[in-house]
Amino acid sequence: MISLASTHRVNVAVGDEHTAKGIVDALTEIFFEGQAAVAAFERPDGRWDVTVHFAEPPDQPLVRELVGNAAGTEIAASITFDTVEAKDWVKASLEDLVPVSAGRFIVHGQHDRARVPPNKLGIEIEAALAFGTGHHGTTRGCLLLLDHVLKAWRPRRVLDLGTGTGVLAIAAARALHEKVLASDIDPPSVQVARDNARLNVSGHLVQAIRATGFAAPHFASRAPFDLVLANILANPLRQLAGPMARQLAPSAMVILSGLLTHQAPAVIAAYRARGLVPLRHLRVEGWSSLLLRKVN
Template sequence: MTATITPATTRAIFAIGDERSAKHVVDLLTESFFEGQAAIAAFERPDGRWDISVHFAEPPDQDAIRDLVQLAAGDAVVESIVFDTVEAKDWVKASLEGLVPVRAGRFIVHGAHDRASVPPNKLGIEIEAALAFGTGHHGTTRGCLLLLDHVLKSKAPARMLDLGSGTGVLAIAAAKATQRRVLASDIDPMATRVARENARLNGVGNLVESICATGFSAPQFAARAPFDLVLANILANPLRQMATPLEAHLAPNAMVILSGLLLPHTTGVIAAYRARGLVLLRHLRVEGWSSLLMQRAG
């Protein structure tokens, strides 16, 4: 994949003592940034400690980052944080090292280095790391793919939307599985370009229309609605705020897959969509994150 990305990025690196603490820090940092603002990774070292790296699309407020880490991990970890600047090509390559294919139902998300290992009875989705959110290795992405696989076992949606598409992994999965068109939108122009390139890489460039849009303001939403299936892997606050306009773009009995939710925030999102006439069908918990399958009442 050839992507237009920022030539250099600011990085914060630090180590933490155990897996539980590492996950807590990663969850807090992930919830604190919008899609495309930061790429966060945690890897276990041979000595049992965890290395955490955060790559920022724009130079961050370093004091604010330290405050977040202090809240989650204490003073000792904060004192170990190092900020530096690295070339994007260096960290993209490094972020792929050690990433294994992610299996979710019929889907396998993988990098180019694992292309040959996808079984013939699975749908491979090739995604390379970039500054756009979503290599497929996050619990929210896997939860969405599992719910998408579940939906497609009984339905073949004709009109589909991937809202907050990031690298386009969910739109590509839906297009590959159904061979039908998918509208993919993101507020980040870079993510839009990456999603478009990934769709071409995966042979569905003719099926995935990737647009840069805020909310539902772009004319493509009205032109393609009403949607039979919406996938929205974003964050809790934006999901609550867009409950009303999202519902207005749904067909009767439409399915909606929502994710990007830490467990404590799930109840509020469910309530917001129930108030718009959607019912909860399934709730998956993957790596401390919630993914919801809801349906609009017919």
């Protein structure tokens, strides 16, 4: 597990789920993975809290402007900023989360091990400073599409690009009993993915490496890939369309996410230009997840 001395926290209290999701969307579109961790939780009284954790002190005027644009100046003015121990908020946040089901998969914390049904493939995610607990619409969309693909097909060479906590790589490895290559640009995320793979008895199947794009020798030795999972962001996904297409086997499948619904057409166009056609488009909580296939 990765533990840091402290983290900078932003708290926003709002009245309803729709407003909370609007704030989350606004913040996640600006702050990239590794810069901030954004989460929204419903309180017992029905109101919602949006909490953001930064490794570095945030630009407070920018945060207020983004929240104000999404939810109004009154809510923006009520934002609080403080500093807390990283290990405390991460553990507390995950303890508040309930298990999330996505097809055959169910993502859960340690405290919910006993709640995993026997007919589900449980994936336990340890508290850590990395993205992908399964509670975000992008991760759940990817898991649903992965479950759909595996019902009719058995890929052997799988890549999880931008692995975060490793949840997608672990899901594929455990379902297929095959080795999966997982990469991330962020060194702490790589270690978190390795830790989570070991926790889920798949450390021998998931190889987590640090890499930017496809610039690592591991890709050449493992390609061409039958299935690529990439839960990143819209702009990097568009930029990776060409390099990714060159790493794919004939008739390979690609699952993409991390893009807002209005960004999906541009991402689809980028991959269609490289010979990949869309098969399914899932919309979960305002986020899009795409399933594409390489045309021979």
